[in-house]
Structures are given as C-alpha cells and as structure tokens.
Amino acid sequence: MHLPGWLPLEAQRDLVERCRAWARGPGGMVRHRMPRSGLMSVRMTALGRFWTPYRYSAELPDGRPVPPFPDVLGELARNGVAAAYGAPPPADAPPFDVALVNFYDSEAKMGMHQDREERADVPVVSLSLGDSCVFRFGNTETRTRPYTDVVLGSGDLFVFGGPSRMAYHGVPRTLPGTAPAGLGMAAGRLNITIRASGLP
C-alpha cells in the first residue's frame, strides 16, 4: 500500500531532526559490506537492534548496546498500518521493535532483496523523507520481473504485509533536487523502515 504525502511537512521536519540525532548516535551511519556485492552505497543506522547482512544483533559491533527503539516510531508504524490496511496490527502481534534509517546520496541505490531477518509476520512500514526515489516493488519468488516501479516522495508511507510481506524490493535510483522546500534537508533521501523482529 502506497499512501503519498501521508506525513504532513511539519512531521517530516521533526523526523529529519530525529534522524540527525540518531545518525550522531553510537552506531553511526554505516556502509555495510555485503557478502557478494561489496560495500553498500546506502548508509544506515539501526535502532532497537543492529542489522548487518544478514542478521540482527542486540549489540553494536564494538559491544555497546544498540540505541533503543523509540516509542515515536512504534506509534507511527501502528498508525501507518491502520492507514494502509484499515486497522493496526492485532494487540497480540509481536510489537514493532526495530527501525533502520537509510541515507541515500545522489548516487546511492539498494539492490533487490527481501526483508527476511524478522521472525514475525507483521507488515514492514516505510517512511521516506527528502529527495524522491524510484522504488521497485516486485514479487515474492524472484528478484526479477514482474515488478512495479513507484516514485516514493517525501512524506510517503509504503506498507507491505500479508501476501506482499516477502516481496523483493529495491531502490534503483534517487531523483536529486526533488525534496520539498522547508524540509530542512539540503540533499539526499532518508528512508526509515520500521519492523517487528519477533525476536525475544
């Protein structure tokens, strides 16, 4: 489900500020090394649990604890699922407890992948800020066609759950210079994905 402009500009601005604070945290903004494809072009920081290809851990690589998952993101995610699917996840579903904050400069992209490190069948909630991007949403079987390219702009909500939860997806490119005026982001794209890890 794609809800363009779901977040008002004021809320977008607030999230950009929060992302800056999270990026300055102990985990930093990291370019992960992928087993086959080398260094990722996207920089990311994690909240709740640290993500490296391809697992979650409770500690940062240096042994320090991962910054906590902020309540504000859990609330946004439940509201996002409600907006997309008509109701928030059931009360007994595993809670949202992990967020990955991705930063794309004008060259960055993300290859086709599944979000499959979670142990819970809860939708993934994605929020975009800053420059728009081409988001490629595919099928659950292969990283190739059929897929649909959608432009995700600042403030857009994208939720994938149910039969789409394991769909391959990626970001072939960003569209530099498309961020709204007054957002407080000079360049680049931020994406926050909020997930329920289902881990103890």
Ligand SMILES: O=C(O)CCC(=O)C(=O)O
């Ligand atoms: O940047 C996006 O829109 C997608 C990010 C993503 O797929 C991920 O973090 O797993």
Ligand SMILES: [Fe+2]
């Ligand atoms: Fe993903």
